[in-house]
Amino acid sequence: xxxxxxxxxxxxxxxxxxxxxxxxxxxxxxxxxxxxxxxxxxxxxxxxxxxxxxxxxxxxxxxxxxxxxxxxxxxxxxxxxxxxxxxxxxxxxxxxxxxxxxxxxxxxxxxxxxxxxxxxxxxxxxxxxxxxxxxxxxxxxxxxxxxxxxxxxxxxxxxxxxxxxxxxxxxxxxxxxxxxxxxxxxxxxxxxxxxxxxxxxxxxxxxxxxxxxxxxxxxxxxxxxxxxxxxxxxxxxxxxxxxxxxxxxxxxxxxxxxxxxxxxxxxxxxxxxxxxxxxxxxxxxxxxxxxxxxxxxxxxxxxxxxxxxxxxxxxxxxxxxxxxxxxxxxxxxxxxxxxxxxxxxxxxxxxxxxxxxxxxxxxxxxxxxxxxxxxxxxxxxxxxxxxxxxxxxxxxxxxxxxxxxxxxxxxxxxxxxxxxxxxxxxxxxxxxxxxxxxxxxxxxxxxxxxxxxxxxxxxxxxxxxxxxxxxxxxxxxxxxxxxxxxxxxxx
Amino acid sequence: xxxxxxxxxxxxxxxxxxxxxxxxxxxxxxxxxxxxxxxxxxxxxxxxxxxxxxxxxxxxxxxxxxxxxxxxxxxxxxxxxxxxxxxxxxxxxxxxxxxxxxxxxxxxxxxxxxxxxxxxxxxxxxxxxxxxxxxxxxxxxxxxxxxxxxxxxxxxxxxxxxxxxxxxxxxxxxxxxxxxxxxxxxxxxxxxxxxxxxxxxxxxxxxxxxxxxxxxxxxxxxxxxxxxxxxxxxxxxxxxxxxxxxxxxxxxxxxxxxxxxxxxxxxxxxxxxxxxxxxxxxxxxxxxxxxxxxxxxxxxxxxxxxxxxxxxxxxxxxxxxxxxxxxxxxxxxxxxxxxxxxxxxxxxxxxxxxxxxxxxxxxxxxxxxxxxxxxxxxxxxxxxxxxxxxxxxxxxxxxxxxxxxxxxxxxxxxxxxxxxxxxxxxxxxxxxxxxxxxxxxxxxxxxxxxxxxxxxxxxxxxxxxxxxxxxxxxxxxxxxxxxxxxxxxxx
Numbered sequence: 001x002x003x004x005x006x007x008x009x010x011x012x013x014x015x016x017x018x019x020x021x022x023x024x025x026x027x028x029x030x031x032x033x034x035x036x037x038x039x040x041x042x043x044x045x046x047x048x049x050x051x052x053x054x055x056x057x058x059x060x061x062x063x064x065x066x067x068x069x070x071x072x073x074x075x076x077x078x079x080x081x082x083x084x085x086x087x088x089x090x091x092x093x094x095x096x097x098x099x100x101x102x103x104x105x106x107x108x109x110x111x112x113x114x115x116x117x118x119x120x121x122x123x124x125x126x127x128x129x130x131x132x133x134x135x136x137x138x139x140x141x142x143x144x145x146x147x148x149x150x151x152x153x154x155x156x157x158x159x160x161x162x163x164x165x166x167x168x169x170x171x172x173x174x175x176x177x178x179x180x181x182x183x184x185x186x187x188x189x190x191x192x193x194x195x196x197x198x199x200x201x202x203x204x205x206x207x208x209x210x211x212x213x214x215x216x217x218x219x220x221x222x223x224x225x226x227x228x229x230x231x232x233x234x235x236x237x238x239x240x241x242x243x244x245x246x247x248x249x250x251x252x253x254x255x256x257x258x259x260x261x262x263x264x265x266x267x268x269x270x271x272x273x274x275x276x277x278x279x280x281x282x283x284x285x286x287x288x289x290x291x292x293x294x295x296x297x298x299x300x301x302x303x304x305x306x307x308x309x310x311x312x313x314x315x316x317x318x319x320x321x322x323x324x325x326x327x328x329x330x331x332x333x334x335x336x337x338x339x340x341x342x343x344x345x346x347x348x349x350x351x352x353x354x355x356x357x358x359x360x361x362x363x364x365x366x367x368x369x370x371x372x373x374x375x376x377x378x379x380x381x382x383x384x385x386x387x388x389x390x391x392x393x394x395x396x397x398x399x400x401x402x403x404x405x406x407x408x409x410x411x412x413x414x415x416x417x418x419x420x421x422x423x424x425x426x427x428x429x430x431x432x433x434x435x436x437x438x439x440x441x442x443x444x445x446x447x448x449x450x451x452x453x454x455x456x457x458x459x460x461x462x463x464x465x466x467x468x469x470x471x472x473x474x475x476x477x478x479x480x481x482x483x484x485x486x487x488x489x490x491x
Numbered sequence: 492x493x494x495x496x497x498x499x500x501x502x503x504x505x506x507x508x509x510x511x512x513x514x515x516x517x518x519x520x521x522x523x524x525x526x527x528x529x530x531x532x533x534x535x536x537x538x539x540x541x542x543x544x545x546x547x548x549x550x551x552x553x554x555x556x557x558x559x560x561x562x563x564x565x566x567x568x569x570x571x572x573x574x575x576x577x578x579x580x581x582x583x584x585x586x587x588x589x590x591x592x593x594x595x596x597x598x599x600x601x602x603x604x605x606x607x608x609x610x611x612x613x614x615x616x617x618x619x620x621x622x623x624x625x626x627x628x629x630x631x632x633x634x635x636x637x638x639x640x641x642x643x644x645x646x647x648x649x650x651x652x653x654x655x656x657x658x659x660x661x662x663x664x665x666x667x668x669x670x671x672x673x674x675x676x677x678x679x680x681x682x683x684x685x686x687x688x689x690x691x692x693x694x695x696x697x698x699x700x701x702x703x704x705x706x707x708x709x710x711x712x713x714x715x716x717x718x719x720x721x722x723x724x725x726x727x728x729x730x731x732x733x734x735x736x737x738x739x740x741x742x743x744x745x746x747x748x749x750x751x752x753x754x755x756x757x758x759x760x761x762x763x764x765x766x767x768x769x770x771x772x773x774x775x776x777x778x779x780x781x782x783x784x785x786x787x788x789x790x791x792x793x794x795x796x797x798x799x800x801x802x803x804x805x806x807x808x809x810x811x812x813x814x815x816x817x818x819x820x821x822x823x824x825x826x827x828x829x830x831x832x833x834x835x836x837x838x839x840x841x842x843x844x845x846x847x848x849x850x851x852x853x854x855x856x857x858x859x860x861x862x863x864x865x866x867x868x869x870x871x872x873x874x875x876x877x878x879x880x881x882x883x884x885x886x887x888x889x890x891x892x893x894x895x896x897x898x899x900x901x902x903x904x905x906x907x908x909x910x911x912x913x914x915x916x917x918x919x920x921x922x923x924x925x926x927x928x929x930x931x932x933x934x935x936x937x938x939x940x941x942x943x944x945x946x947x948x949x950x951x952x953x954x955x956x957x958x959x960x961x962x963x964x965x966x967x968x969x970x971x972x973x974x975x976x977x978x979x980x981x982x
Binding site: 180181189205235449469472 | 505679686687688689691692695699702707710729734936939940943944950957960
């Protein structure tokens with residue numbers, strides 16, 4: 001009898017974890033598919049309209065985003081307004097024992113998934129990770145409810161439910177970035193206070209299932225990928241940095257720590273302003289749609305590729321921007337002047353010098369990019385649509401790192417040692433910056449692991465760890481994490 | 492006042508973690524330095540003796556090991572016999588609240604460090620990891636005692652001590668393999684039941700300090716290394732496996748799961764036999780040195796390079812063996828027949844075909860290697876010297892993986908898809924096998940992360956995770972972990 005119990009337990013336990021992981025992978029790939037298509041259609045529409053007139057182009061550029069954002073706002077508002085925002089603060093609250101029932105219903109799930117697809121598809125500077133943790137937590141809750149109604153014994157009690165929730169969070173991160181190990185660790189750091197080691201293994205299993213199915217599905221959908229590579233595969237050589245550069249990475253960590261704290265402060269200020277300012281309320285809260293329209297207009301006019309958008313690579317989505325940042329070439333070198341492996345291709349440089357054969361300094365465009373998206377991403381988090389904060393922070397961090405890296409590369413054109421074949425790789429700085437800033441804002445160290453899995457390389461382990469520890473220490477000292485800050489505001 | 496308290500706390504807390512990490516890195520590099528030299532002298536002495544006569548060669552080969560093992564035995568016996576064995580079971584017991592005081596004294600520390608250097612320097616098939624966790628725990632205890640005697644407030648209470656201990660364990664693994672992230676996770680899985688997330692960060696900091704200092708010191712000592720590379724840096728291309736191979740990796744995981752369970756059973760049988768058999772006791776327990784002499788004679792006659800050692804690459808140390816296993820070339824291809832990038836160099840093949848231009852099949856030598864070291868490593872764990880179990884298991888797993896990988900490569904000579912440029916990399920199988928078997932024996936998933944950090948590559952994340960989950964599931968179901976098994980026996 002004991003043996004049968006054990007088998008029963010194993011099968012149920014394992015199967016449920018696997019089902020959770022695999023179903024979330026399908027969700028994630030399906031949503032990614034639609035988001036990508038929606039974003040592509042935006043660019044296609046814009047290009048068609050460009051042939052007609054400049055005004056039509058701006059109309060198409062703005063109108064498309066406007067339609068999607070408003071659709072998302074209305075859908076979320078009428079189906080389940082609990083889907084608004086990141087969701088990580090709510091999941092964290094539930095995991096601490098306060099049951100927010102309406103946040104984990106089937107209705108919220110649908111609202112969050114559709115709303116997120118629409119809002120991300122519009123190309124606003126928002127992220128997928130936080131909402132996806134919420135989606136996973138909801139799916140986990142539904143699965144455990146389903147089984148507890150079929151079978152009274154399993155998942156009836158509360159501790160089992162909280163285990164399921166922890167697993168779900170891991171799965172959520174895992175299939176956003178296809179980063180199973182980092183996913184498990186990140187979800188522990190973000191949501192848990194104490195952690196039982198025996199759960200660890202279940203979370204790992206579910207996350208691995210999820211990541212495997214996610215990658216296989218992506219191979220299946222994108223016929224070009226023949227092998228199983230990482231999400232943002234990088235191609236740095238093994239000797240991409242030298243011990244002498246470690247202090248510079250530490251400096252980058254310190255900069256990102258202060259920047260992260262500043263981001264959290266501004267986030268709180270903006271959120272409180274939107275919530276409490278009377279004039280603001282009078283103007284924007286009269287109608288549900290006024291505020292989204294205003295914000296969308298702001299974003300699209302800033303990113304409009306023929307205007308200010310030239311300075312901030314406005315026509316690129318976060319995905320493409322990251323690919324540029326993490327590239328192994330140095331942007332400040334002009335192709336043709338000297339052709340080595342570190343010189344970028346012309347079309348990459350066109351993104352960051354103000355269009356084809358533009359001659360704006362990459363330092364100006366990078367600075368504009370950082371400042372603009374710093375503000376835009378914060379404003380967008382106040383929209384009444386599902387939106388995460390991780391990805392924007394990650395991208396801003398990457399830009400900061402790239403900026404510092406290019407400066408260092410100009411200071412030491414022959415590499416830090418002055419020998420011909422030991423050049424500076426600004427791409428490594430971009431990766432380190434991305435990890436450091438997102439680690440600072442979320443108060444997590446495991447972003448390091450996510451970065452390794454996301455880029456498929458681990459050669460820059462030491463720089464990433466150094467920077468992340470410094471940025472974390474500073475930001476932890478100055479401010480609560482961005483999730484805790486949100487929880488405090490909602491009280 | 493609160494501010495001053497906080498600063499005080501931060502400085503003390505941070506400084507202590509850093510001091511722990513850095514001092515352990517110095518210990519580790521220092522010990523590695525001596526171990527490497529001791530092992531090199533063994534080979535040098537053997538080569539000198541070979542010029543005299545065969546008998547002298549065997550005498551030198553055996554005598555050198557005998558001297559070191561006996562020195563280690565005697566030193567440990569008279570200074571502190573608590574240093575015998577791995578130490579992980581004891582640390583685990585202490586972390587659960589049972590204070591084994593005599594296991595964490597300065598005397599034990601000296602005994603363990605000197606004993607371990609001698610026993611590893613002799614080249615016996617034993618590991619460094621377990622004892623090093625014990626060393627780190629002892630150093631951590633001493634540091635916290637030192638500070639609590641200077642300053643009554645900090646580290647006086649028990650919970651602070653247990654935090655320090657958890658940090659120390661992470662540092663121990665981190666500076667054995669220079670794997671900070673994997674070290675933190677492995678130490679959590681092996682020693683803890685519940686884990687407070689706020690400790691995590693302290694452990695990370697100490698482990699990162701340790702890994703950084705460890706790598707920098709190694710660069711400083713070995714003038715050849717210019718950049719910061721991993722311990723066993725591998726060089727696989729990004730497309731080193733295909734989704735079609737994933738089931739084979741799962742099979743490897745299943746094989747390793749059963750092999751791991753078998754290893755634990757045999758380990759228990761041998762340990763109990765040594766402990767309880769009357770005849771054995773009469774023969775070997777009469778004198779302290781009889782048993783070490785017998786075991787050493789057994790090991791050296793089996794590994795003697797001109798005898799049976801030909802079949803098991805007896806003249807190689809574990810370090811070199813792993814380098815061979817993890818190489819990106821295929822052993823079964825004879826150099827000269829067709830020269831592509833996957834053909835091994837002649838001198839690598841000489842290790843595994845029975846000496847220069849030998850023609851023994853690599854399948855026979857691999858099988859002999861696995862069986863021989865399976866038994867030898869288990870017998871060596873019963874020696875009264877400090878000795879770990881992780882490294883032997885890791886190597887045996889790598890050999891198993893290499894064996895399966897070479898078989899697959901022969902079955903699919905043109906790669907799994909039959910296209911010219913998609914060949915099988917048996918080295919990837921070796922890495923997966925190593926992770927799967929060591930994960931199974933220790934019941935840990937985080938060995939995966941250690942492997943990524945150890946090899947400096949993360950492209951084979953999915954195969955490693957799949958195999959490790961399968962092997963873990965099987966071994967967890969069949970047997971307790973090798974550490975728990977040891978704890979049970981000692982009761």
